[in-house]
Amino acid sequence: MSARQQTGPALRVLMTADAVGGVWQYALDAAEGMRSHGVETILAVLGPSPSKDQLDRARTNGIEVIDTGLPLDWTAGQAGEVAAAGQAIAQLAAEIRPDIVHLNSPALLADGSFPCPVVAMCHSCVATWWESVRGGPLPEAFAWRTELIRKGYRAADMLLAPTAAFAHATARFYDLADVPTVVRNGRRPVRGEAPRTRELFAFTAGRLWDDGKNFAAFDRAASRLSIPALAAGPLGGPNGAQIAAHHATALGRLSDQEVAGYLSAQPIFVSAAKYEPFGLAVLEAAQAGCALVLSDIPTLRELWDGAALYVTPDDDGALARSIGRLSADETMRRAMGETARERAGAYSVGAMSAGILSAYRSLLPSKVGFISLKGAAA
Known part of the structure; x- marks a missing residue:
């Protein structure tokens, strides 16, 4: 039975x-x-x-x-x-x-x-x-x-x-x-309504207040970019941790559907994490066909090797260059997004x-x- x-x-x-x-x-x-x-x-x-x-x-x-x-x-x-x-x-x-x-x-x-x-x-x-x-x-x-x-x-x-x-x-x-x-x-794919802007942007999401997510590196890299840099997630945590956004645009906490909406626009997704045992936000971005720029740490290599560009976590210059490389090459960006989407099917x-x-x-x-x-x- x-x-x-x-x-x-x-x-x-x-x-x-x-x-x-x-x-x-x-x-x-x-x-x-x-x-x-x-x-x-x-x-x-x-x-x-x-x-x-x-x-x-x-x-x-x-x-x-x-x-x-x-x-x-x-x-x-x-x-x-x-x-x-x-x-x-x-x-x-x-x-x-x-x-x-x-x-x-x-x-x-x-x-x-x-x-x-x-x-x-x-x-x-x-x-x-x-x-x-x-x-x-x-x-x-x-x-x-x-x-x-x-x-x-x-x-x-x-x-x-x-x-x-x-x-x-x-x-x-x-x-x-x-x-x-x-x-x-x-991760169950979530549908969301894309933002009205058609302008390419860099995007990150997660607990921005958590130093392990290394939002500070993304924020520093944002000052070097020619495209907008948006970040979804709280800047303050329940443990009292706080961080400020100086160059990136902080969107605050968004619902799953709202995050999915931004991802459906296929931005360049960035995770500069120093510590990430898995990374559900990366998976969500890959499911949406986003090109990935990730920190070179063992867990993210294990999951996404061959489907992302990698940088040293604190090297905001290299982070900005990788984002700039993808923003300037639409063919590469779309190919990497499709590779990430295919890899996401395994998870x-x-x-x-x-x-x-x-x-x-x-x-x-x-x-x-x-x-x-x-x-x-x-």
């Missing part, structure tokens, strides 16, 4: 998420992708509450969202707050009684005891962020968070990571016996769902052995 022929869900999952960045998009796309295979996913949101457009999309797709009001591990003031949040999520799991708990914040597992197998996703962490962005010994505020994540990683029944480069970096930093299983992120929601379902199946073979992964990979 197929998953769709069951009278109830083939599998019930409690998945944690936050509404601040890419984790929300990952969680919603994963929930939507697995829903077609009989998997019911309940999203427990920590940190700031989801916006109206975020909630509307979840409700439209029949996904239940629980706004817990609990702190995120990277915004909490002390370890006890994270421990309490983990215990609260464990209690929620005891009440909901899912088959699997999928933690997108593995630190919640450090002091929580869950009533079912736990899959933890290694999206990012403060320790590997610090190593890539700052370097040197961890500050105290990062050290205790790192220890919680270490405990969470070791307590999980299975660890997943979005790229092989980040999986190996995680295993090395946390001295893990096994490298996390790689399940690359996917689909279907492929991501198949990987996640395979992880679940390995932990619950008798429960989900009948779920067809052939359909999930489409």
